[in-house]
Every structure is written in structure tokens, then in C-alpha cells.
Amino acid sequence: MLSIILPSYNEGKNISKASGVISELLASNNIPYELIFVDDGSKDDTWNEIEKASKGNPNVVGIHFSRNFGKESALFSGLAESTGDACIVMDCDLQHPPETLIEMYRLWQEGYEVVEGVKRSRGKESILHKASAGLFYKLISKAVKIDMSRASDFKLLDRKAVDSLLAMPERNAFFRALSAWIGYKTTTVEFDVREREEGESKWSTWSLIKYAITNIVAFSAAPMQVVTIAGVLVFLFAIILGIQTLIKFFMGHAVAGFTTVILLILIIGSIIMISLGIIGYYISKIYEEVKGRPKYIISKKINKK
Structure with missing residues (x-):
């Protein structure tokens, strides 16, 4: 059986269309399936639409969070509740073309x-959004050492791969990177991102920035290394400035005023403050992991056996 996981946040207008299109497509290709809609604490009528879809189709499963926990949590909850031999994660706004599901399924059969x-x-997309997305993927690719330039959450995972992901105890999990990190026999399928038929994208430029910071910290220690590099550069700068000052002193041209001292204090002070901020962010993430709180809390389920 094939499990389709569809994270849903304020997607009330898209539930019925997604359920109908995907169900018809899979049924026409004789593929046994279940559609798992995960309502990530939506504020609109998303859950009501999931209930309606489940009444008309017993293959539709609904999961409702007690509040908004984020897309990564919705993805992992869907994987945890799935029963299929293979799972596909996709957006319920149909920007991921449903026809590609069949191609993915056939490759899995191979x-x-x-x-x-x-x-x-x-x-x-707007120019600003494309630029910020491009910068995000460049940063994340360098940080996690995996080419993420064209990566997406749209992917199929065999049950073995799903179990490997679910066995990881970390709370701040980055699905796109972890699904590549686990390995297994992998191939790719290209697709064109479609326009949303209903609603608006939940990803703003600011949300992309926060997403980038969270996932870089969750998957890489690169920012900590930046602190070390900055410290080395400041140390080299101090040596050069110190040699220059000594030369002028012995030549009888001592530096007048406090310009150099103030400059050094400002540079070193700013580096220290930035470094403390980065270290503090890592400590906060360590604190979240140590507390061991669940990634999500499920308040309701529909058609879940």
C-alpha cells in the first residue's frame, strides 16, 4: 500500500480538491493507498474539510494537532501514523503535480x-522571494554538505527509510536533509512547481530566513566554525596593527589619540557579541533536545485504525 502524507496549515480551500484528484489518480492506476491529512493547528476550516473528505472516502485519514507545531512536525507525524509499504510526502495545494506520484511509485517497484x-x-515567484530562496539553498547546501539547490519535501520513501527517520530521537529534525543523509538506493524525478489554485503561500521571506537558521543549526556546526574563523581574523588584524604601532613608536611617530583603541574595542566587542549570540542559540537548541518534549501533540484522529 502507498501512504500519501499531506501537511495542511490553513488549507481549507484545497482539501477537497487534493483528496479528489489524488484518489481518482491512484484508483485509476490500481494502486492501494491511504491519504493522511495532517492539520497543523489551522485557524480556518481545514479540519472540517478533512472530516468531510473522510466521510466520502474511507481511505482518507485525518490527524489534528492540538496547536501549530510546524511543517516538519506534521511531516514526521504523518510518517509515524502511516501503514503503507512506501510513503510519499507532498503539499496539499497541488503545487507538487499529482501525476508524478505514479512515476515515483513505478520507480519504487523497480x-x-x-x-x-x-x-x-x-x-x-517575486524577485525578492527567488533571491532569498536562492541564498537559503546556497547556505543550507554548504552547511549540510548536500546539494539542496533543487530539493523539496516531495519525495517517496520505502518503509525501511521511513523507519530509519523515525528512529532518530532529535526534536529539531530537518526532513529534506535527513531523508538524503540516511542513504539507501536513491533516484530523482524532475517536476515543475505548479501555481496554487487556492489560498496563498505560507512562506514569506522572513519565514524562509527563520527556517534557514533553524535547520542550519539543527544539521550543522558551521556557524560555530564561523566564530572561530572570525576570532582568528581579528587576532591576525591585531598582530598587524600591533607591529605597525611598534614601528611608529620606535621611529618616534607614536599614534596620537584613542582612534586605534576605540576601533579595536568596537571590532572585538562586536565579534564577541555575535559569537555569544551564536553560542547562545546552540545552547537553546541543546536545551530543547534535553527537555525531551514531543515534536507534536495529536488531539484528534479520523479513520485511523
Whole structure:
């Protein structure tokens, strides 16, 4: 059986369409399936629409969070509740083309255990959003040492791969990177991002920035290394400035005023403050992991056996 996980946050207008299109497509190809809609604490009528879809189709499963826990938590909860031999994660706004599901499924039947959906094009986006997205993927690719330039959450995972992901105890999990990190026999499928038929994108430039910071810290120690590099550069700068000052002193041209001292204090002080901020962020994430709170809390379920 194939499990389709669809994280849903304020997607009330898209539930019925997604359920109907995907169900019809899979049924016409004789693929046994379950659709798992995960309502991530939506503020609109998303849960009511999931209930309606489940009444008309027993293959539709609904999971309702007690509040908004974020897309990563919704993804992992869907994987944890799935029962299929393979799972596909996709957006319920149908920007991930449903037809690609069949291609992914056939590749899985051929023996591939992870089928990555990679973006051939990103669709229509503002210049600012494209620029911020491009910067995000460059940073995350360097940080996690995996090419994330065309990566997406749209992918198929064999049950073995799903179990490997669920066995990881970390709370701040980055699905896109971890699904590549676990390995297994992998292939890719290209797709064009479609325009949303209803609603608006939940990803603003600011949310992308926060997403980038959270996931870089969760998957890499690169920012901590930046602190070390900055410290080395300041140390080298101090040596050069110190040599210059000594030369002028012995030549009888001592530096007048406090300009150099103030400059050094400002530079070193700013480096220290930035360093403390980065270290503090890592400590806060360690604190979250140590507390061991669950990634999410499920308040309701529909059609879950």
C-alpha cells in the first residue's frame, strides 16, 4: 500500500480538491493507498474539510494537532501514523503535480528505496522571494554538505527509510536533509512547481530566513566554525596593527589619540557579541533536545485504525 502524507496549515480551500484528484489518480492506476491529512493547528476550516473528505472516502485519514507545531512536525507525524509499504510526502495545494506520484511509485517497484522530487522550475515567484530562496539553498547546501539547490519535501520513501527517520530521537529534525543523509538506493524525478489554485503561500521571506537558521543549526556546526574563523581574523588584524604601532613608536611617530583603541574595542566587542549570540542559540537548541518534549501533540484522529 502507498501512504500519501499531506501537511495542511490553513488549507481549507484545497482539501477537497487534493483528496479528489489524488484518489481518482491512484484508483485509476490500481494502486492501494491511504491519504493522511495532517492539520497543523489551522485557524480556518481545514479540519472540517478533512472530516468531510473522510466521510466520502474511507481511505482518507485525518490527524489534528492540538496547536501549530510546524511543517516538519506534521511531516514526521504523518510518517509515524502511516501503514503503507512506501510513503510519499507532498503539499496539499497541488503545487507538487499529482501525476508524478505514479512515476515515483513505478520507480519504487523497480527497487529504488528513496525517490527524490527535484524542481525543474520554481513557478512564478517575486524577485525578492527567488533571491532569498536562492541564498537559503546556497547556505543550507554548504552547511549540510548536500546539494539542496533543487530539493523539496516531495519525495517517496520505502518503509525501511521511513523507519530509519523515525528512529532518530532529535526534536529539531530537518526532513529534506535527513531523508538524503540516511542513504539507501536513491533516484530523482524532475517536476515543475505548479501555481496554487487556492489560498496563498505560507512562506514569506522572513519565514524562509527563520527556517534557514533553524535547520542550519539543527544539521550543522558551521556557524560555530564561523566564530572561530572570525576570532582568528581579528587576532591576525591585531598582530598587524600591533607591529605597525611598534614601528611608529620606535621611529618616534607614536599614534596620537584613542582612534586605534576605540576601533579595536568596537571590532572585538562586536565579534564577541555575535559569537555569544551564536553560542547562545546552540545552547537553546541543546536545551530543547534535553527537555525531551514531543515534536507534536495529536488531539484528534479520523479513520485511523
